[in-house]
Amino acid sequence: MKVDIEKLKGIVGEENVKDNVADLYIYGSDASVHEALPWVVVRPKTKEQVQEIIRYANAEVIPVVPRGAGSGMSGHAVPIDGGIVMDLKQMNRILEIRPQDMLCKVEPGVVDDDLNRALKPYGMFYPPTPASSKIATIGGEIANNASGVRSVKYGATRDSVLGMKVVLANGDLVNLGSNTRVEASGYQLDRLIVGSEGTLGVIVEATLLLTPLPKIRCLATASFNKLEDAGESISDIISSGALPSMLELMDNVAITAVNKTLNLGLPDVEAIVLFEADGKVKEAVDYEMKIMKEICERHNGFGIEMSYDAKERTRIYSGRKKLFAALSRYKEGLSCTSLADDMAVPNSKMAECARKIHEIAERNNVVMTAYGHCGSGCMHTKILMDPTKKEQWEDAKRAVAEVYDYVYSVGGTTSAEHGIALSKAPSWKKEKADSLAMMRAIKKALDPNNILNPHKLQDAPDDWVTATRLRYPVRA
């Protein structure tokens, strides 16, 4: 233990410093496969406390890992060098809601769903909302550049952040960005913090762009006997100029998993496409739905169900909604791991990508599904494997590498939504080979002592299986 617990208690109060084994264990993992114990957990309540903690850590060269809900799936909040885990969930005030300026200001620990509940009476919402919005914090979402099912229309976190206050590695508090929809005031440093995964600074306040809430939604589902027909539908919907608010693909593995565990009676087809439009006026939503429906029919889509009714929409969506949970129960003994879980490929490659994922899974003795937010290029997959078997980790590692080789060959990128951190760093470093030096130069310039979430992203170990402790009881 190289940290002065009394010093930290002096900053945040005794009740906000935890160093007993039970707490350290909880803060040693997130929603990824990785695990590492911190030396101590601190829970600041103000930006001044954050500054004091960072100044102390920088002077003593102690790692600091900022943490929101710990819902990251790639190991963002796992303190692989030990040090301080800084839990920001107590900084959870919504500071201002200003619909007349189309913005709100929040502390980093505000939970996404809580924010959107508070915005609803104003007829506004904050759109990036990932699937984990019940627990995910705004600070974590920004650090990860999170997004969700409606990103095809509303974009990702980077498209809805206007500015932020950030504590840098030297303890300085900087105000980045602005309070306006547009700004051309030099370096867009707030955009640099988005997606930097806690390695460049600690977000202590954010100014967010609000979007008017749509009043009407219509959701539809179409079945396809051929994955390729579903893929053609997706390409054609995008190039038609239609603007779906959601455009989802589910492959047969996903359909089977849902049917096995949830008994929803989805058709046993190669692919299901879900498409949704939203707006303020029914005619506008009708217009988009009609184009998308006709395109699906032209490509042999059948069994098309469509509804404006909230309950019906929930029913139509329930298979997709519960897919992640269903996958964990797909087969006794197989765990659902978030490895190679959210690559992005150009929209027109979604079906081909799904096909490739199946081939690669089969070749490597694991089960993989393919589903995702086709409209924004996000392909989700999971590797279902027996995590107690050492050879299965090797299988998974090979499958991951092959999947990413394919993704890069079609101009795709490592992560659409879940970030890089540890799990995806080895592949990602290949994708970004030519800009790693640029990233390292920026990291070094802003955090010369390498205290902020060290050994993530460009500095992560090259082999996540051997270099980090896994949360599973692996048998030799």
Added chain:
Amino acid sequence: MKVDIEKLKGIVGEENVKDNVADLYIYGSDASVHEALPWVVVRPKTKEQVQEIIRYANAEVIPVVPRGAGSGMSGHAVPIDGGIVMDLKQMNRILEIRPQDMLCKVEPGVVDDDLNRALKPYGMFYPPTPASSKIATIGGEIANNASGVRSVKYGATRDSVLGMKVVLANGDLVNLGSNTRVEASGYQLDRLIVGSEGTLGVIVEATLLLTPLPKIRCLATASFNKLEDAGESISDIISSGALPSMLELMDNVAITAVNKTLNLGLPDVEAIVLFEADGKVKEAVDYEMKIMKEICERHNGFGIEMSYDAKERTRIYSGRKKLFAALSRYKEGLSCTSLADDMAVPNSKMAECARKIHEIAERNNVVMTAYGHCGSGCMHTKILMDPTKKEQWEDAKRAVAEVYDYVYSVGGTTSAEHGIALSKAPSWKKEKADSLAMMRAIKKALDPNNILNPHKLQDAPDDWVTATRLRYPVRA
């Protein structure tokens, strides 16, 4: 002359190197008030040539100023340290248009209007389009984070860029960003290049997000006897959840200028608000227009004219469209200068800001107008002054400082659209005081020899009047 002309001719060919006085003079200024002669102008045609030029310049520590159309209004392309001006207009190929992936790839010298003409047959457009789109290049727009009248709905350049290829100061070519609507693959380095004004790298290719073209537009104008009523209308339109595709304010100075020079017979009122909605379906456009019209009427807006017809819309918009030109002819002997010309303030402060600008102008013996894209917080103004009189530059300098003091007091920012470069750097450095060290650290990390557009932004001189040569014949 510290540059090896023969070396440069060897890289780009003799016809693409210019060092005669006439050419140097042309490349010594842009649309700003500043002027400085380069040593030489080079016009590369490929990214490999850009790399070679930069490698040479970096080895010899020669300044390189990348230049698009030279339409920047703050001095971006003025080579205040001399050196090489790199004219990128010959790199003007549209490389790919992929509507099925909602993107296109272009070289930096492609002109905005040319790109949008090429996209039209696909039913798509690239939305950031500034007023200078007839000449402005995509590379320049990215370097400046440009935007235009429809930014309230479609955002700025930063919202429509997916990725780019950039030549760094050491000559390395890096691929930043991705080919997909969302990505969470670590540092968003493409977003860092947006708005960096040529100081961090030379953009040699860009991947742009396309947006479906609306099919229907409706434009309306409303007159207000009180500026404050116009301001209330703007706030209420934004907070109503209406989504205008344009929301413009014109103050009485602007109206008078237009009436004096164009004889359009605009009503002699304190303010005119223009509001537009667009969409694919008439009912949706009607819906937005009805809300906005009612809000204007509630705040004593009168003389409301509204049209879906293209010709009629052109007529309604003509006063606003020709305003910039009209201002230059406002009064014999007064030139229209782009100083303090495009601040952004929160939407709800637009009317107050316009009022303040008038007070400040009067107090400082200059004429200032206030108009702008209220919907996105962009306030345009110009300083009309006699540029031959030295004391008028002092008047202008005082007025600029006072305007920005006000802008910052309401949480605004220095530039909405035109960038910082030289003209706005002194004020902007006050606004960004707490993050200048962060900017300088990044600049130094990426360009240690300070060759890329040196002495702009955080390194610009503190007094643009004395530190740079002005394009006007100033009498002592």
